[in-house]
Amino acid sequence: MKTWRPFAREPLTREKDDTAESELFFRRALLMLGMVLLGLLTVGGRLVYLQVLNHERFTTLADNNRIRLQPLPPTRGFIFDRNGVLLADNLASYHLEITREQVRDLDATLAALRERIELTDLDIERFRRLLQRSPPYLGVPLRFRLTDEEIARLAIDLHQLPGVDIKADLARRYPLGAHLVHVVGYVGRIDENEMRRIDLGQYRGSTHIGKIGIERSYEDVLRGRAGWQQVETNAEGRPLRVLNREPPTPGQHLHLTIDVRLQMAAARALEGHTGAVVALDPRNGEVLALVSQPDYDPNPFVNGIDVASYRALNTSPDRPLINRALRGVYPPGSTIKPLMALAGLEHGTVNRHSGVYCPGHYRLPGSSHRFRCWRRSGHGSVSMDRAIAQSCDVYFYSLAVNLGIEKFHAFLSQFDLGRPTGIDLPAEASALLPSPEWKRRVHQQPWFAGDTVSFGIGQGYFLTTPLQLAHSTSIIAQKGAHFQPRLLHAIEDPGTRVKTPEAPRAQPRVEVRNPQFWDTIKSGMIQVVEGGTASRIRSPHYRIAGKTGTSQVFTLGQSQRYDARRLPRHLQDHALFVAFAPFEEPRIAVAVIVEHGGGGGATAAPIARRVLDAYLLERYDDAILAEIQTATRDARTHDDRPE
C-alpha cells in the first residue's frame, strides 16, 4: 500500500511496470472474488433464513392463510317505463358449483349428480373445459338455473357430496320479454371483444354486460361500481372471515319515457305485419313507443342462447333481430311532401295559392320520359293544400325541379334526415339524404335532373328511418321546435329513491322566413285526414294531421301498372303514415311503416289511428293491461318498491 501523497509530484516519465501492475490487478481481483463470494453467501444465508428457519411461517402464509381480495359485483339497476312498470330486474337464480380440490372422485360425483338432476353432455363438457383453466380451490359452475325442485332434491344429499355447492346469483330478467326487446335490449356474458374494450377492474366479479338497447347505452349508469372484501381463506380456499370490506355501489334505476301500454297497443296494431311504429312527444322529444316487428324474447340471451334458436332468429327471412325503428331504412315516399312544400315556401318557389296542372304525368323539358302521378287520370289544377291532401305527385315533381336538389338538401338536413337523430340507443342508422356531391363520391356519377324529380316525391336515393320520420313530424307539429329524441325519463338512486328527471335535449329551432308557412303545411296535413288520402281515419274526438306515403320497393317500367296481386310480397310497396295530434296542441307524433303493406292510407294510417286513440283517449285493451299486470306481478316481491 502506498502512503497518502496526493499532490506529491511523481516523475512524469514513470514507466508502466507491467509485472507490478499485473500483480496489483491480481490482488484486487482476488479481493473482488472474495467480495463476490461474500455477497453470494449472504444471499445463500438469506435463503436458509427464509426457507429453512422460517419455512413453517411462510408455508402457513402461503397455504393456510391466503388473504384474498374478493370482488363484490354490484347489483344492476332496474329499468321501468314512465309509469313505473317494471321492464328489467334481477332475479335470484341458483347454479351448481364443484370445487375440484374437495372432490375425491370427480366421475363418481358427476354420476351421482346425474341421478338427481338433469345434466347434459354439453354441460359436462363445458365444465371440464373450465375446470382445466381454474385453480383447484375455486368453484367451477356445472349447471345454471336450477329449478326449485332440483334444489330441493340436491339439498337433501348435499352433505354426502363434498365439494358440491349450490350458489346463488342474480340473473337479469325481462318480464315483458319481446315487447320491449328493441328498446331495452338485453345483457349477455362478456365476450372477448368486450374484454378488450372495458375497464376490467370495474367488471371484476361481473359476468354480464349490456349488449344492445338501453342496457348497452346506459351500461355505465345501470352497472354500478364493484366493491371488494379482504377475506382470510383456509387451505381449501374457503373464506374463513372477512377482514375488510368496501361494499359495492348498486347501479342506478332507469325510468324510460316509454309508456308500456302504448308500446303494446302499437305492437298489437302492427300485429301480422313486419314494420315499425315510433311515437314521440313533440313537446320534448320523449319516445312514447318504439316498436319494431317482428320481435323476440331477450330472456334466453342473458345466459347464452342455444345455437339452434339463435340460428333460427338470425336466418329468419323477417329478420327479427333488426331494430327497424332505428336501423330500417325506407324511402320516405309521399310522407316527405309537407317538408318539400315547406322548402318551396321558404325559398319562394311556390306560395300557398300558386297552382300546378296535373295531367297524370310529368315530363322534364326536352325529354319524353313520363314521370307518373299515382292517379293516372291526373288531379287537374292543384294548389298546395290539395297537392298535400291528395298527394299529387306532379305538383311535387315540378316543385322539386324548380327548387333544385341543393336547396332541398340544405333545408331537409335541418330535420335530421339522413343523419342520426341522436337518440340514446346504440347503432342508429343515418339513412340517406342524397346530394349531387354524395352521388359523385359514391356512384361516380353526376346528379341527373331525373334524380331530382323522383327525389321530389321521396323516392330514388332518398332513405329515412321510421325514427327520423317521427322526429321530423314532431318538428312540424311544434313549428320548428326541435328536441333530440330520448328514452331516458329519469334516473333513480336505489338507496335514496330520489329521482333525477332528465331534461329535454333542445336543439336549435328550425326557422323559416314566415312562421305562417308552418300553418300552411299543417293545414295541408289536416286535409289529408279530413278529406284527403287518409280520410278513413278521421276521428270524432280530436283532429289528426297526417300524411300518407307509399314507397316503391322497385321501379315500374314506363308502360307497367302496379298490381299488388301480381307481385311477390317482397317487391310490394311499403305503406307509410306520419301524423301528429291533437292538431291544435300536439301531444304525440307517430310514424308507421308497414313493410310491403301496400298503400299508406289503407294499411298504415289505421295503425296510426289506433296508436293515437290509445294514447290520447287512454283506451287500452283489457288484454294488454292484464298482460302487464301478470308479467310484472313478481316485481311486487321486490318489496322495497313503492308500487
Next chain:
Amino acid sequence: MIDPNDPERGRLRLHLDPLLLLGLLAASGIGLIVLYSAGQQSSQLLLAQGIRLGLGFVILLALAQTPPRYFRIWSPWIYLAGILLLLAVLVAGDISKGARRWLDLGVMRFQPSEIMKLAVPMMIAWFFANRPLPPKLWHLLSGAAITAVPFALIVVQPDLGTALVVGCAGAFALFLAGLSWTILLGLAGLLGAAIPLFWTFGMRDYQRQRVLTFLDPESDPLGAGYHIIQSKIAIGSGGIYGKGWLNGTQSHLDFLPEGSTDFIFAAFAEEFGLIGGCLLLVLYFFIIARGLYIAVCAPDTYSRLLAGTVTLIFFIYAFVNAGMVSGLLPVVGLPLPLFSYGGTSMVTIMAGFGMLMSIHSHHARRRS
C-alpha cells in the same frame, strides 16, 4: 473480424471460452425452464425469450471473434456516442411510466443508458491503458468523471437501477485499477455523510417510498410492500426441496407480482427450494470466478480492466436482484441475468461476455 497479423489466418477457428460458455448455457437453460413455469406455461413467452437468448448468443459469438484491440480502438467513440445519445434522450426521449429513458429510432426503441454499462468500463480501461498504475490522483479524478457524467445523465431520467449499475461499473474499474485504500475509505466516509443529504434532496418520492417500504414492508401490504411480502412468502414456502416445477402456488395463483420478470428468482426458489437456489448461486459464482480468472490472465491493462469490470457488472445484477427479491436490498428494478423475461439488459450482458471470450481466446491462442 479478421486479424491481418494472425499467424493462423485462413484457418477457421472459433474464438470461445468453453467453460464460460457452458456456464452461460446452463444458466439460460435453467432460466427458460423456470420461465415456462413462472410465465403460466405460455409457449409464446418462452419463444420470445428463446429468440432473445438466441440473439444474445449471436452477439456474444460475434464479439468473441473480434480481437480485443478493436474494442480498445472503439472505446472512446462508443463512450462519446453513448453520451450524445443520453443527451438526445434528455431532449427528445420518449416518456414512459414517468421516466424519460427511451429513444425512438423509428425502427426500434432502445435505452441509450444500456450502452453505458459497457461503455464506461471500456472508457476507463482505455484511459488507464497507457498510464502507469496505480493511478495518480488526477487520473483517478478523470476516471471518476468518466463515470460521473453518464451516471448523472441517467439519474435525471430517472432510472435508479441502471444508474446504479453504471456507477458500480465505474467504481469497480477504478478499484481494479488500483485505487488506493486511503481514498477508498475517505470516500466511504464521505458517502456516509452524503446519504442523509441525498435522501432529502436527491431522491424522488417513489424512490424514497421504495426504501421506506423496504425497511418496513408490512406497513403497506396492499401497496408498495406487496411485492416483497409475496416474494418472501414464495421463497420461504419453497423450503429446502421446493414445491416442484410447475407447482409453485405463489407464482401460479398470481400472488407473486412480476413473477416472470424482476421477481423470477422468487418463483425459482419457490419451486426448487434451497437446493435449487444454492445451485444457482454456485453457478453464478462459477461464471464470475471464470470471468475474473480471464481478467487476471489477460495480457494488458486494457483487457484486464475491461474483463474484470464486465464480470463484476454481472455480479451486481445477480446480487442486487437476488438481494431485493429475498428482502435484503431495496426494490431496484434490476433483472436476474439470464433468467428474467425481457431483452434490454440481456443483450448488454451477452455483449460483455462476448468481449470476455474475445480477450481470453485471442490472447490464449497467441500464447500457445
